[in-house]
Amino acid sequence: MIATPLQIDTSVSEPLNVLDLTPDDALLVLAEFMAGAGEARYRAAQVFARLWERPVHSFDDMTELPKGLRAQLADRFTMPRLALQERQRSSDGTEKFLFRLHDGQSIETVAIPEGNRLTLCISSQAGCALQCAFCATGAMGFQRNLTPSEIAGQVRELRLLDPPLLATNIVFMGMGEPLMNWKAVDPVLTLLNDPRALGIGARHITVSTVGVLPGIEALAARKEQFRLAISIHAPSDALRRSLMPVNVKYPLADVMQAAAAFDRRVTFEYVMLDGVNDQPEHAAMLSTLARECRAFVNLIPLHPGGSLGFTPTPGPKIAAFARAMRARGVEVAVRKSRGLDIAAACGQLRTERLGRRLPVVTEQHDDVHVP
Numbered sequence: 001m002i003a004t005p006l007q008i009d010t011s012v013s014e015p016l017n018v019l020d021l022t023p024d025d026a027l028l029v030l031a032e033f034m035a036g037a038g039e040a041r042y043r044a045a046q047v048f049a050r051l052w053e054r055p056v057h058s059f060d061d062m063t064e065l066p067k068g069l070r071a072q073l074a075d076r077f078t079m080p081r082l083a084l085q086e087r088q089r090s091s092d093g094t095e096k097f098l099f100r101l102h103d104g105q106s107i108e109t110v111a112i113p114e115g116n117r118l119t120l121c122i123s124s125q126a127g128c129a130l131q132c133a134f135c136a137t138g139a140m141g142f143q144r145n146l147t148p149s150e151i152a153g154q155v156r157e158l159r160l161l162d163p164p165l166l167a168t169n170i171v172f173m174g175m176g177e178p179l180m181n182w183k184a185v186d187p188v189l190t191l192l193n194d195p196r197a198l199g200i201g202a203r204h205i206t207v208s209t210v211g212v213l214p215g216i217e218a219l220a221a222r223k224e225q226f227r228l229a230i231s232i233h234a235p236s237d238a239l240r241r242s243l244m245p246v247n248v249k250y251p252l253a254d255v256m257q258a259a260a261a262f263d264r265r266v267t268f269e270y271v272m273l274d275g276v277n278d279q280p281e282h283a284a285m286l287s288t289l290a291r292e293c294r295a296f297v298n299l300i301p302l303h304p305g306g307s308l309g310f311t312p313t314p315g316p317k318i319a320a321f322a323r324a325m326r327a328r329g330v331e332v333a334v335r336k337s338r339g340l341d342i343a344a345a346c347g348q349l350r351t352e353r354l355g356r357r358l359p360v361v362t363e364q365h366d367d368v369h370v371p
């Protein structure tokens, strides 16, 4: 539950996780605290700057504050860390981080450097309920939604490294379906974008979804120019249902309608599975869908390690698929497969380290929803 000032009962002694709050809410709560402590109001902004923009490990590290005030802050608030369990570096510079959460869950974050950009691929859920056939995270089942501080905290933790890793771009393409956890992703988008917090431009933040329609509407309602990527992966309902069970609830026609209505340009993600979705007729059908929505298409070579029985489409065949789409007037890019020598596919490192857990049955997904 995201606390807002109206919901915060200041009489309770339970410390409040200040990293779960949006900048406006955190500043209000901190200002109220400073007033109660007889401190100047500017101290609230001083503390807030040390949460996200120039983060510190603990309140005690806020050495610009008097020692007594730091101790009072630590009594009233928490700013929990994510424990770095493992860090793997690929020969192409891609790095993968496995974080352990307070309840023993593990999540993954991937850092992909390219020129002067550093893209972080962040997780929004521990596991995933949607069970896409080609995905290691789907195979491990849903464990729970992440909180705002656990999602934005992945970006914060990399800022705390020595030397720090400063993200220029964010993609919600790690573990989980972000639009099934909108109540946390919504404030996280604010934290990522707000210049007082992480300050990453909205156009550099991409929310990737399998097509959860209420979530797409909620994202479209945000005034910032956040980007939307839709995982298509199959251009017909029959094939898509076999690869992505979510297609039963959100069929392609509805997803295409939502994509066409989105007021910014949408990207289609399409993972290339050898002999499954990479035939000439698939290129033709995908081109029709992309043209309807004026979508840009990313063809993604399957990461071999996370493939669960599928094999990657060979490079020349991907190139031919891209050519066939371009000939139909569609803008297409073939993504480079990064981190091939580490477990960089979604959910793969966690699966290797922890083994597979039994999926949670659908009835238990009581908090998997969007408003």
Ligand code: SF4
Residues within 6 Å of the ligand: 128, 129, 130, 131, 132, 135, 136, 137, 138, 139, 174, 175, 176, 177, 210, 346
């Ligand atoms: S591809 Fe995404 S939505 Fe599908 S199972 Fe994996 S994490 Fe979930």
